[in-house]
Amino acid sequence: MRRLFDEELADLDSSFTEMGMLVSQTIQKAVQSFVDHDREGARQILENDHQINEREAAIEKKTFEMIALYQPVTTDLREIVTILKAVSVLERMGDQARNIANSTIRVKGTKHIASIEQELGVIGEMVANMVSQVMEYYVKNDALGAESIAEANHKLSQSAAKVRTDSVNGMKENADLVDSAADYLVIAGYLKRIGDYTTDIAEWIVYKRTGKIIELNPGYNFFI
Amino acid sequence: MTDKQEKTILSTRDVRLWYGQKEALHGIDLDFPNKGITALIGPSGSGKTTYLRALNRMHDLEDGVTVTGSFNFNGTDIYAPTTDTVDLRKRIGMVFQQPNPFPFSIYENVIFGLRLDGVKDKAVLDEAVERSLKQASVWDEVKDDLHKSALGLSGGQQQRVSIARVLAMSPELLLLDEPTSALDPISSRNIEETLLKLREDYAMIIVTHSMSQASRISDRTAFFLSGNLIEVDQTKHIFLNPQKQETQDYVSGRFG
Numbered sequence: 001m002r003r004l005f006d007e008e009l010a011d012l013d014s015s016f017t018e019m020g021m022l023v024s025q026t027i028q029k030a031v032q033s034f035v036d037h038d039r040e041g042a043r044q045i046l047e048n049d050h051q052i053n054e055r056e057a058a059i060e061k062k063t064f065e066m067i068a069l070y071q072p073v074t075t076d077l078r079e080i081v082t083i084l085k086a087v088s089v090l091e092r093m094g095d096q097a098r099n100i101a102n103s104t105i106r107v108k109g110t111k112h113i114a115s116i117e118q119e120l121g122v123i124g125e126m127v128a129n130m131v132s133q134v135m136e137y138y139v140k141n142d143a144l145g146a147e148s149i150a151e152a153n154h155k156l157s158q159s160a161a162k163v164r165t166d167s168v169n170g171m172k173e174n175a176d177l178v179d180s181a182a183d184y185l186v187i188a189g190y191l192k193r194i195g196d197y198t199t200d201i202a203e204w205i206v207y208k209r210t211g212k213i214i215e216l217n218p219g220y221n222f223f224i
Numbered sequence: 225m226t227d228k229q230e231k232t233i234l235s236t237r238d239v240r241l242w243y244g245q246k247e248a249l250h251g252i253d254l255d256f257p258n259k260g261i262t263a264l265i266g267p268s269g270s271g272k273t274t275y276l277r278a279l280n281r282m283h284d285l286e287d288g289v290t291v292t293g294s295f296n297f298n299g300t301d302i303y304a305p306t307t308d309t310v311d312l313r314k315r316i317g318m319v320f321q322q323p324n325p326f327p328f329s330i331y332e333n334v335i336f337g338l339r340l341d342g343v344k345d346k347a348v349l350d351e352a353v354e355r356s357l358k359q360a361s362v363w364d365e366v367k368d369d370l371h372k373s374a375l376g377l378s379g380g381q382q383q384r385v386s387i388a389r390v391l392a393m394s395p396e397l398l399l400l401d402e403p404t405s406a407l408d409p410i411s412s413r414n415i416e417e418t419l420l421k422l423r424e425d426y427a428m429i430i431v432t433h434s435m436s437q438a439s440r441i442s443d444r445t446a447f448f449l450s451g452n453l454i455e456v457d458q459t460k461h462i463f464l465n466p467q468k469q470e471t472q473d474y475v476s477g478r479f480g
Contacts, residue, residue, distance in 0.1 A: 004420055004440075005440075064464060065460045065464060068439065068460065068463040068464045069439040069440060069459065069460060069463055070439070070440060071436055071439075
């Protein structure tokens with residue numbers, strides 16, 4: 001029975017990490033579509049969002065079954081709880097990618113600020129990397145690595161805050177930029193939120209490894 | 225766990241059993257697939273063991289027991305007057321709560337049924353011993369001591385030798401009546417591992433008082449209460465989302 005449980009846990013683990021990779025790619029594509037003003041790309045993100053939701057539901061169902069059938073304890077229980085909690089976070093990240101795609105489709109501004117769009121592209125890359133990084137820490141059971149995500153998230157917050165300042169300044173200088181700059185503000189907010197979510201997953205990785213519940217997103221990371 | 229529907233090996237309908245005037249089973253309808261483990265759970269006196277023993281006519285040996293209902297086992301009517309119980313019990317083997325090795329060698333224990341059948345060819349017997357003991361996951365532990373007494377083995381090993389003795393007859397269905405309740409946790413786990421391996425090839429019905437055992441190893445679970453079958457379903461449904469309140473109360477430990 002141990003063998004059977006281990007096999008099922010290994011399957012659960014790979015479904016979870018696969019979903020993490022899918023979410024990371026989706027975020028990257030969403031930001032790229034926004035920067036490229038690529039509505040078709042954004043539509044694909046919306047069409048594929050159900051895949052992320054279905055994976056979340058399947059993984060949750062499996063964790064319920066494993067808890068009910070095997071009554072896991074200690075590290076097994078922590079691993080299953082970590083997946084159960086973190087999978088909802090991944091799904092919420094997917095929703096943020098969907099929000100970015102929606103903004104891309106609805107965008108009204110005809111005048112853009114190239115430097116800010118470039119900056120958003122960089123932040124999008126940064127946050128997608130944080131997501132794949134945190135999944136790697138999960139796979140390697142690396143609690144120290146997971147804690148280091150807090151530092152990356154702090155940098156991300158600063159970049160997002162810079163986008164905010166630049167957008168507001170752009171609006172002040174030229175009223176024609178208000179439509180686009182308002183979008184930049186919103187997108188930066190979505191990306192900042194995804195960054196915060198990676199710290200949520202990192203907290204659960206620390207819990208899985210050590211059994212301790214910690215806080216990796218202290219109050220100084222604010223956006224507005 | 226196997227979700228796909230397998231062929232039915234045993235189909236029972238309206239099974240009733242009386243101890244004298246007292247009806248102990250009140251009309252059980254239950255089918256079993258030809259692969260995998262079905263667990264029968266329920267509190268003491270719920271009828272699960274009584275039902276299990278009816279499946280290979282163990283009650284024939286008791287006075288005053290009446291069994292009615294239909295028992296279709298791969299086309300054989302279990303209770304037909306023409307059905308030979310010795311032959312039936314080769315096809316439906318039983319493993320009991322207490323390991324019950326006979327007081328002779330491990331080798332002779334395993335081939336006991338084959339000897340009764342008149343098999344004398346040593347090559348055939350040797351092959352059966354090795355195959356059965358391997359299937360019962362005890363070969364590596366006893367292969368150098370095959371001619372020593374089975375009584376010298378640990379309880380868990382004795383139980384696996386008892387399983388091998390049943391498997392030597394190449395049964396179509398295995399009945400297990402609380403096969404681990406007399407064993408320590410490690411031996412119980414070994415037996416569970418053995419059953420998990422066997423479930424790829426055999427149909428098994430296990431009566432168990434341990435709900436965690438039922439949830440760990442069985443594909444389907446049937447819940448008995450007061451001589452009635454309350455609910456039968458895939459094990460994960462019984463333990464996550466049973467349809468009947470009584471099942472819910474029992475599996476969550478509220479009674480029994």
